Amino acid sequence: MTEQKVFVFRQENCVGCEACTVSCQAGKDANEFVTLRDVSQGEKTNNLGREVAVFLSQSCHHCEDPVCVAKCPQGAMKKREDGIVYIDDTLCVGCGMCSLVCPYDAPKIDAKRGILSKCDMCKDRLDAGEKPFCVQGCPVQVLDVMDQSEALSLPGASLSGDGHEDLGTGPTTVFIKLRN
Template identity: 40%
Template sequence: MGAYKQLAFLFDQSKCTGCKACQVACKDKHDLPVGQTWRRVPEYSGGQWRIGVDGAVTHDIWTYYTSLSCNHCDDPICVEVCPSTAMHKGENGIVSVDPALCIGCKYCAMACPYDAPQFDEATRTMSKCDFCADRITKGKRPACVAACPMCALDFGEAEELRAKYGDEASLEPLPEQSVTRPNLVILPHPKAQPSGHGTGHLANPTEI
């Protein structure tokens, strides 16, 4: 039994500049190659330009970033669909892959709406954010949390975080949180739009 009932990430979207220090810190800690990225930072942008008669321009441009790894969901669709039970929810509520069982069928990647599971070419199995379980057991923070230069990432007991900061995770470009019940609490950017009601677009789809 771990120190936490259910771990959750806390993300302050109003501070994120999309720098991806979190992404690279994760890759550095886990020695991930290019093409295997456990933490990603989608950018969601919108707004329009209007050019006036004298050539002067007006606009209502907006954009914001969301740092995202795996949300260790309460209703993890990846665990449900995995044919070999390799994907499982374990200690501290962390969802992780048992590489000894995994057959690399990629069904979890097909199902996950957050693109969390990634195929590992070297081991030929799936891999994903494991909440830096090895650091958690030693009382250390996940690499991404420790890295963020804006202190936009934090983590803790899901219940406590929700009590303090609310329960918002249904913000574009993420899906509605009722689908898999992610353990992610977001403090919204002033321009954040609710899932499914967005007027913008994903600006960097090839980086997710």
């Protein structure tokens, strides 16, 4: 079996520019109202006792136990051997069940196409040896994709990040909270 592919997010280095969101939309030729990667801003107290902005860039977390796959009545939600969760567009009827059950709001209804869309980690690009659009488009290089064991061996690696928690599906995004 192939190892789980994961997003790696260097959270302390993210500047919240949303280039990952725009790169994904442009690269995927997505509907302008559908974002497959979103950036949000929060605050935390730094080691000097000051409130500082912290950003969270997230898309589908390609969960170990994806409830969207289990609950799709058409079998359109699929999980590859390498853990990438994707939608088979030929089977999706746009019912929205995956969107309703996903605790991370990853599947999005694309009204223009009449079906759902979600991050598929740019699986076709990965298969061709290229990086996903969001990774390629980040000007400060806070995103990457790699095998889970490699990602978790990085200094400061964790499956939890500021503003993110496991909501029962085993999200696989690896967070690095050390500034480099």
